[in-house]
Amino acid sequence: MKTPQFDRRKLLKAALFTSAAFLASPMGRARAQALAGKTVIVVGAGVAGLTAAKTLKDQGAEVIVLEANPHIGGRLRTDWSMGAPFEVGAGWIHGPSDDNPAKQLTDAVGAQYVVTDDENLVVFNEQGEEISEEELVEINEAWTDILDKIDESLESGDQRSVLQAINDVAPGAMNEPGVAWAMSAYTEFSTGAPIENLSAYYFNSDKAFDLPDVAVTTGYDKLLGPLADGLDIKLSTIVKQIAYGDDGVTVSTDKGDFDGDYVVCSLPLGVLKAKTVAFDPPLPDDYQSNIDNLAFGTVTKLALKFTEPFWDIETQYFGIMTSEKGRWNYWLNYRTFSNENILLGLSVGAYAPVADRMSDAEQIADGMDVLRSVWGDAVTEPVQVLSTHWATDPHFLGAYAYIRPGGRASQCDDLANPIEDRLFLCGEHTIFDYKGTIHGAYMTGLIAAEHVMDAV
Numbered sequence: 001m002k003t004p005q006f007d008r009r010k011l012l013k014a015a016l017f018t019s020a021a022f023l024a025s026p027m028g029r030a031r032a033q034a035l036a037g038k039t040v041i042v043v044g045a046g047v048a049g050l051t052a053a054k055t056l057k058d059q060g061a062e063v064i065v066l067e068a069n070p071h072i073g074g075r076l077r078t079d080w081s082m083g084a085p086f087e088v089g090a091g092w093i094h095g096p097s098d099d100n101p102a103k104q105l106t107d108a109v110g111a112q113y114v115v116t117d118d119e120n121l122v123v124f125n126e127q128g129e130e131i132s133e134e135e136l137v138e139i140n141e142a143w144t145d146i147l148d149k150i151d152e153s154l155e156s157g158d159q160r161s162v163l164q165a166i167n168d169v170a171p172g173a174m175n176e177p178g179v180a181w182a183m184s185a186y187t188e189f190s191t192g193a194p195i196e197n198l199s200a201y202y203f204n205s206d207k208a209f210d211l212p213d214v215a216v217t218t219g220y221d222k223l224l225g226p227l228a229d230g231l232d233i234k235l236s237t238i239v240k241q242i243a244y245g246d247d248g249v250t251v252s253t254d255k256g257d258f259d260g261d262y263v264v265c266s267l268p269l270g271v272l273k274a275k276t277v278a279f280d281p282p283l284p285d286d287y288q289s290n291i292d293n294l295a296f297g298t299v300t301k302l303a304l305k306f307t308e309p310f311w312d313i314e315t316q317y318f319g320i321m322t323s324e325k326g327r328w329n330y331w332l333n334y335r336t337f338s339n340e341n342i343l344l345g346l347s348v349g350a351y352a353p354v355a356d357r358m359s360d361a362e363q364i365a366d367g368m369d370v371l372r373s374v375w376g377d378a379v380t381e382p383v384q385v386l387s388t389h390w391a392t393d394p395h396f397l398g399a400y401a402y403i404r405p406g407g408r409a410s411q412c413d414d415l416a417n418p419i420e421d422r423l424f425l426c427g428e429h430t431i432f433d434y435k436g437t438i439h440g441a442y443m444t445g446l447i448a449a450e451h452v453m454d455a456v
């Protein structure tokens, strides 16, 4: 059965029922009574799972959270070992307006922010030469012009990839290194997808909150504290199977079985695609086919710390045109918001999984090679390095979801529909409009909790 798609009204309702006023209302109390004595097993302690768990616990359910990793947070984790926050997963609050739930959560823990200014950017060409401001303006205009033309050229049911659409609306544009760089550093980074695999129809139609992005200088993952507060979370517990039926649910793990009335499953799309967790009975065909058809991209990060800066410490971002698309082509300069001499490089698009599969030594050599193409012998050996391997981590197998050519937005949204009123999927991949974000993951946790309450 096809149930209505997620919409703003529903979201508002979901956000409302967590408010103190609602909990104290007759309807809130009635729901809490219905949940009393019910046990909900939540799989995964990322933002979505914790949000669902916290909401249901606050509403009176017994909740057990099962998490494979020895820590909570999933794709939200801050590493302080370099003296400044290295955000292993999510790094920015996209659109930090007051109505963005991620901003509300970080405000609640007294976070401090830095506005990352995409215009504070210097770009170098393949010869390592800094391009002029005029050239950068031209590149940015060409990029937006192509996106606008793609938008105008779209027809209902358009099956093209972004790359095919670029070649249609601006033949030869991808041969211009500046345009190719912008398509990768901007579009492939924000979508986590190679433009050759990304739906031209859907890649630019997510919803966004207002205001320029911010990074959380006090650490993004501090928002997890209140979400996890008081929850029974079993860390280092790997879920192997989720059985669901009329009598309830049994979740089998490497530490034994957990029985309950309902199960909320926030497993990342990569894990669902790999089928390393079994469902009994198997997921309904339409869910499985949506999981198979959605794509899960990746982004690879490399943070290099040096004793002295060899770069301009006032410039926030460095763009570097590399002949291989997506190869360490965008760098964030930590000196613009900390005292640490750190450059954070990003590999995106088809190169991100290539960089992900490299050993740490290979990754460093690869990133340093790109830095030397600009700063030559001035580049010193790093004194500390951190890097990410999301695509090969068996508990994630990627970074965030995207729509393939020929795919549909409903492939995300339909996954959030309850399964036999026992099993409820959530996570960033279950909300097309806000997928690939912390605020999206949070919203899906609220929606899953609401679905559980509707099922009681």
Ligand SMILES: Cc1cc2nc3c(=O)[nH]c(=O)nc-3n(C[C@H](O)[C@H](O)[C@H](O)COP(=O)(O)OP(=O)(O)OC[C@H]3O[C@@H](n4cnc5c(N)ncnc54)[C@H](O)[C@@H]3O)c2cc1C
Binding pocket: 043, 044, 045, 046, 047, 048, 049, 066, 067, 068, 069, 072, 073, 074, 075, 076, 088, 089, 090, 091, 092, 093, 094, 237, 238, 239, 240, 266, 267, 268, 271, 277, 299, 300, 301, 388, 390, 394, 395, 396, 398, 399, 400, 426, 427, 428, 429, 435, 436, 437, 438, 439, 440, 441
């Ligand atoms: C590199 C990168 C950069 C990003 N940048 C941004 C950004 O700048 N801004 C932004 O808003 N968002 C960003 N995101 C996206 C954001 O991090 C995610 O959308 C969000 O964290 C997903 O939350 P989730 O709860 O859906 O999934 P997850 O956080 O992945 O939670 C799922 C949990 O399930 C656990 N799990 C997996 N397998 C098992 C198992 N078998 N048994 C038990 N537990 C299991 C995992 O360990 C994990 O903790 C980024 C993500 C990545 C990876």
